[in-house]
Amino acid sequence: MAERILAVDDEENIRELLKYNLEKEDYQVILASRGDQVFDILDKEDIDLIILDLMLPGIDGLSLCKEIKSDDKFNRLPIIMLTARTEEIDRVVGLEMGADDYVSKPFSMRELIARVKAVLRRTREFQGTVQEAEIISSGKLSINLTSHQAIFDDKVIELTPKEYELIKLLLQNPERFFTRDNLLNKIWGYDYYGDTRTVDVHIRRIRKKISPEIIKTIRGVGYKFVALE
Incomplete structure (x- = not known):
């Protein structure tokens, strides 16, 4: 159809x-x-x-x-x-x-x-995406890979598909810094016509919805997930 x-x-x-x-x-x-x-x-x-x-x-x-x-x-x-x-x-x-x-x-x-x-x-x-029921978590944040739900501090967080994919990627690689280009290519794909400011906008939205401290910025390096206890 x-x-x-x-x-x-x-x-x-x-x-x-x-x-x-x-x-x-x-x-x-x-x-x-x-x-x-x-x-x-x-x-x-x-x-x-x-x-x-x-x-x-x-x-x-x-x-x-x-x-x-x-x-x-x-x-x-x-x-x-x-x-x-x-x-x-x-x-x-x-x-x-x-x-x-x-x-x-x-x-x-x-x-x-x-x-x-x-x-x-x-x-x-x-x-x-069809996956077995699986939950990944760190600190106060949990992500259900089947329902695509994010839960922070026992509250369900409403995320858009790209916000979800972005925080999931960061959560699955807690010790890794990603550059804006890394994130743009992994989440939006190589055929995306936008620019790296798109990443910044989505990071700001995730911080606003979850916590300002959930993603760390290192100037000139990139972004990294931070577990909040």
């Missing part, structure tokens, strides 16, 4: 361009022109990925991304942000809100499709 993509953009020519090219890649495409249409569509349709413009009428893309990622029903739905802005802060804020990737307008359709395929592949791998 073809994967279904929701493309949300207020420019009709962009919507039609996305629909035409994504359908050529055998995806099913649903279109929306306003941010306030999205949750109605998500309630009615099974969506595998959202392509979301930053500037939208009704509700802007950043606010909508935050709402989706805060909703227990849809928070694992991958989102690729589209933005006409070039400032780094807009890209970083999008990642902070939970976006899985971003593409700046004007964009190459070939690049966008490559990103769509990479995000969907990572999502499938995360959702389809």
